[in-house]
Structures are given as C-alpha cells and as structure tokens.
Amino acid sequence: MDFSADSSYLQVSTGSYKRQVYEVPSGKQLVDQAMIDRITWATWTSVLGDEVIGIWSRHAEKADVNCACVSHSGINLVTGDDFGMVKLFDFPCPEKFVRTCFCIIATRTTVDIMVLYCFSRRHMTEIFSSLNL
16 A cells, blocks of 8 residues: 555555555545556555556466565665565566566665665665664
C-alpha cells in the first residue's frame, strides 16, 4: 500500500494481481489511467504497474515476484522473489522483459537501526532505513 506524495491517493495491489488507485478520503476508485500516470508517489511497494513491468522475466508467473521497494532517492528498486533472490533495478523500469537488474555483490546492515545497503557494480543504494525490528 502506497500513498501519493500529497496524500490524496492510495494504491494497492490486490490478490487477483490488479493495481488499484483510490482517492483519499472518499475511497472512490480512480480508473482514468492518464490521471493515475500523473500521480507522484511518496513510496512504491507494488510489483504491479507500468513503472515496474521490467521486473518480470519472460517466463515469470504472477506470484513469482513477491515484494518491491523503491529507494528513498527514487532511482532504484529492489525486489524479492519466490527463488530467494534479491534483485536491484533502475526505477522506473517500464520496458517489458528487459533485464536491468544488477548483480548484487554485497549487502550490509547497521547495528542499532536496520538498514539494508545493496552494492552492485554500478550502484550503491540504501534500500530500507529506520526499520525497527
């Protein structure tokens, strides 16, 4: 579930693999794709949508990619899948079947506040921060 930057909209991914956008606080579903495309999201955790179509491999089934999170900078996306893989992509990644993920060569966490850093040959990005466990 993600809110828009101005908190006027909410996006969710359903169990039937549909991305739905709602107006806040009315709860009215937004179906105008041009309007949805103009929304700036404060966060992005959806595995659905034109912005992330490139995370799906040619042979992926709907349930293969389980989670996604855009970095605070908004330029990277990390995904987790059924095969135990953590993949790093450029964000947005709108091209279908284009493998823009990078080989992650190291990860690090901090001691007191959980922070996951993913290091690839092209990028170093902070993926999760201030996650209190």
